[in-house]
Amino acid sequence: MESFFVRYRNLLVLLAILVAQIVGLAVQVRRVNSTGRASLDPNDGPGVRLIRLWAEAIVSPFERAIHGSKLGVQYVWSDYFDLRNVRHQNQELQRTIDRLRLEQAQLLEDARQGQRLQGLLGFQEKYIYSTVAAQAIGSSGSSQSHVFYIDKGSQNGLKPDMAVITPDGIVGKVRDVFPHTAQVLAINDQTSGAGVILETTRIRGILRGDVDGQLMIVGILADERIKPGETVLTAGGDLIFPRGLPVGVVEKVVRDPERDAFIDVMVKSAAHLDQLDEVLVITSMQPRFSDQEQKDIETSEEVKGAEAQAIKDQLKASQIMAEHLPGLIEPNVPADQQPLNDDTPPNPMTPPPQPLHPDRFSPGAAPTPDVGTDSQSAPGTAPKPESPAEPQSGAQKGPGRNP
Amino acid sequence: MSLLGADARRDMEIHRYPLIVYGLVPLLALVLQAWLPRPLGRYAWFDLPLVVTVYFALGRRSPIQGTLMGAVMGIFEDALSRHAIGMNGIAKTAVGFLAASVGIRIDVENFTIRLMLNFLLSLLSSAIYFFVYRVLLGLDLEWSWLTQLYIAIGNSVIALIVFPLLDRLQLKD
Numbered sequence: 001m002e003s004f005f006v007r008y009r010n011l012l013v014l015l016a017i018l019v020a021q022i023v024g025l026a027v028q029v030r031r032v033n034s035t036g037r038a039s040l041d042p043n044d045g046p047g048v049r050l051i052r053l054w055a056e057a058i059v060s061p062f063e064r065a066i067h068g069s070k071l072g073v074q075y076v077w078s079d080y081f082d083l084r085n086v087r088h089q090n091q092e093l094q095r096t097i098d099r100l101r102l103e104q105a106q107l108l109e110d111a112r113q114g115q116r117l118q119g120l121l122g123f124q125e126k127y128i129y130s131t132v133a134a135q136a137i138g139s140s141g142s143s144q145s146h147v148f149y150i151d152k153g154s155q156n157g158l159k160p161d162m163a164v165i166t167p168d169g170i171v172g173k174v175r176d177v178f179p180h181t182a183q184v185l186a187i188n189d190q191t192s193g194a195g196v197i198l199e200t201t202r203i204r205g206i207l208r209g210d211v212d213g214q215l216m217i218v219g220i221l222a223d224e225r226i227k228p229g230e231t232v233l234t235a236g237g238d239l240i241f242p243r244g245l246p247v248g249v250v251e252k253v254v255r256d257p258e259r260d261a262f263i264d265v266m267v268k269s270a271a272h273l274d275q276l277d278e279v280l281v282i283t284s285m286q287p288r289f290s291d292q293e294q295k296d297i298e299t300s301e302e303v304k305g306a307e308a309q310a311i312k313d314q315l316k317a318s319q320i321m322a323e324h325l326p327g328l329i330e331p332n333v334p335a336d337q338q339p340l341n342d343d344t345p346p347n348p349m350t351p352p353p354q355p356l357h358p359d360r361f362s363p364g365a366a367p368t369p370d371v372g373t374d375s376q377s378a379p380g381t382a383p384k385p386e387s388p389a390e391p392q393s394g395a396q397k398g399p400g401r402n403p
Numbered sequence: 404m405s406l407l408g409a410d411a412r413r414d415m416e417i418h419r420y421p422l423i424v425y426g427l428v429p430l431l432a433l434v435l436q437a438w439l440p441r442p443l444g445r446y447a448w449f450d451l452p453l454v455v456t457v458y459f460a461l462g463r464r465s466p467i468q469g470t471l472m473g474a475v476m477g478i479f480e481d482a483l484s485r486h487a488i489g490m491n492g493i494a495k496t497a498v499g500f501l502a503a504s505v506g507i508r509i510d511v512e513n514f515t516i517r518l519m520l521n522f523l524l525s526l527l528s529s530a531i532y533f534f535v536y537r538v539l540l541g542l543d544l545e546w547s548w549l550t551q552l553y554i555a556i557g558n559s560v561i562a563l564i565v566f567p568l569l570d571r572l573q574l575k576d
Contacts, residue, residue: 010466014500017474021489021496022539028487029540048488055482062434140484141436143448143550144532147485148441175485185485190545211545213445274444 044176053178060149060181063138067151105296131165131280132156137181146189146213147172150279153180161240163282169246169270170194170234171279182281187247188213188273195235196247198265201225204235207247207267213274215248217265218256226253232267242285246270418462419574428569429455429472433479448550449557450525452476456495457524458562458569460502461511473499487540494531498524514563521562525555 005012028048044052134150152158154177162174164184172192176183185192188209196207196217203226205217217232230250236243248267256262432451440447456476460469477495481488502524511517529551536544 010470010500010504013467014470014496017470017496018493021474021478021492025487025489025493025535025540028489029542051478051488052482055479058430059434059437059479059483062430063438066434066438136441138434138437138483139440140480141433141440141447141452142480142484142486142491143445143554144544145484145486149437149483183485189485191485211547212550275442 049176052176052183056149056178056181056183060137063149064151067135067137101296101299105299108296130282130284132158132283134164134182134279134281136184136276136279143213144190144211146186146192146209146273147175148184148186148276149181150184150281151181152281153178153182155179157283158182158281159283163241164279165241165245165282166271166276166279168272169248170241171271171273171276173240174281184279186213186273188215188269193238194241194247195238196232197235198226198250199231199233201230204237205265207232215267215269217267218262220263220265221261222255222263226250226263226265228252232265242282417464418570420462420572421574424569424572425459428459428572429476433476433483436480437483448553449561450528450554451561452480453495453498453525453528454521454558454562454565456499457502457521458566460499461506461517461520462569462573464503464506466500466503466507469499469501469503470496471499473497490532490535493535494528497531498528501527514566517566518559518562522555522559525558526551529554 027045132152134152134156136148137151138149140147150164158174158177160174160177164171164173170187172184172186172189173194174182175185186209187194187207190209190211192208194207195204197204201223203220203223205220207215207217210216220226228250232247232250234241234243234245234247248269248271251266251268254264254266256264429452432455436449436451439449439451453476456469456473459472460466463469473495474492476499477490477492478488480486480491480495484491502520505511505520509516511520529548533544533546536542537546
């Protein structure tokens with residue numbers, strides 16, 4: 001018996017290790033749907049989580065060190081060698097910031113108004129309230145698994161299923177959280193899923209990745225309206241990504257190889273998923289604004305309030321002046337017939353008054369071509385002026401107009 | 404490719420390394436495998452833990468050590484990915500065992516043989532992974548053999564560079 005174990009010890013060790021791993025796999029896989037298809041348990045058991053924690057704890061310090069070294073080199077390059085034209089750029093950027101802050105304040109007011117209206121309609125819309133900036137420090141290292149690690153974890157308030165974005169577009173969601181790091185499942189992973197909507201055609205679908213990490217929207221009925229170049233946004237129905245965030249643009253449309261009536265829409269990601277550096281984790285989505293946005297709103301309101309106050313002062317001054325001017329308000333005339341309420345044109349075509357003794361200077365008199373004939377144009381000999389036009393009715397309605 | 408008796412070749416050509424090499428080299432492979440895909444993007448066609456597993460299994464010529472090395476490396480890779488623990492573990496366990504078993508019987512000092520072994524064992528590792536995922540566990544998986552072919556070629560190229568460097572770390576009698 002002893003010789004058997006000695007002779008086949010290599011094979012026995014191999015079998016033991018293989019069996020142990022197969023049993024471990026069987027524990028992690030469970031059947032979740034009625035069709036009987038197996039699926040990986042998305043929630044790791046305590047033992048599996050412990051193994052992941054150890055692996056991450058061993059690898060992440062080195063990844064941080066490499067990432068830090070890379071940042072250091074970049075810092076030296078960008079801060080000491082690549083500073084040409086920086087002063088000029090700074091001035092331009094400052095001007096851009098000033099302009100954008102004003103625009104942002106205006107847009108925020110619009111957004112707040114829209115938010116109020118949505119609240120009135122009972123429409124529950126989530127807004128990004130707070131984010132945590134993080135650095136991508138490592139990846140899974142497997143072409144079959146599009147996950148990466150960030151340098152923020154549960155101690156920074158991160159939790160599973162939080163959305164990860166960049167200013168360009170969405171990136172993924174937090175899958176697993178450790179004390180100082182977190183694992184992010186990128187949107188181009190095969191197991192990922194996000195509700196998206198095409199901006200123009202308003203067609204909805206589910207975004208996921210294929211084997212090569214290419215983004216695609218699946219489960220869409222063939223529709224000729226979908227054209228390359230159309231913008232894809234988050235639909236907001238997956239309870240992870242807020243609505244309206246950029247996802248990418250339609251690259252091409254291909255037929256679903258498995259279902260004839262359906263198409264797959266290939267999407268070019270807005271975020272640079274292959275070369276992520278800094279990302280934002282959305283830690284809170286509430287119908288509120290951030291502190292900075294609140295400040296911008298207050299600034300905007302102050303500016304707007306000052307303008308409104310100036311207009312109010314002008315109005316008040318004109319009212320005081322109107323009260324002090326005689327004849328503008330007739331005490332014996334009803335309010336709706338007051339001169340101030342007169343809706344007739346302010347300068348109607350009023351005929352000039354008729355002269356008692358018309359002469360050549362009177363309105364309507366024919367011009368005299370020759371100054372030498374003054375003796376002929378004596379008073380009383382002047383040509384009779386044309387009969388004046390009938391006074392307009394409007395002109396009669398203004399008693400006391402010229403006090 | 405000269406064939407020798409297993410025990411004779413094993414006794415004659417076991418490669419020995421300082422203890423720290425057994426710890427640092429696999430760790431470096433895991434760290435680089437986790438970090439390099441970030442700057443390289445989708446062109447990260449290599450599997451450094453597999454290359455290291457094959458190297459030590461071939462050099463040590465001990466199936467048990469090769470098996471253990473493969474298991475540890477594979478489980479580490481699984482732990483860093485979204486995979487269930489054991490997918491890569493099973494594949495690399497088998498590869499480590501096979502590499503060590505082959506190393507006993509053939510002349511692995513020959514560079515061409517090393518490269519061919521690396522290429523074939525990389526494809527074998529991918530095949531085992533695919534088998535476990537799709538057949539053993541019955542999970543859905545999109546698969547590209549072309550990508551696996553690129554990875555096998557990438558592993559061979561890396562082995563071409565890394566194996567001579569690691570050979571310099573051997574302890575000389």
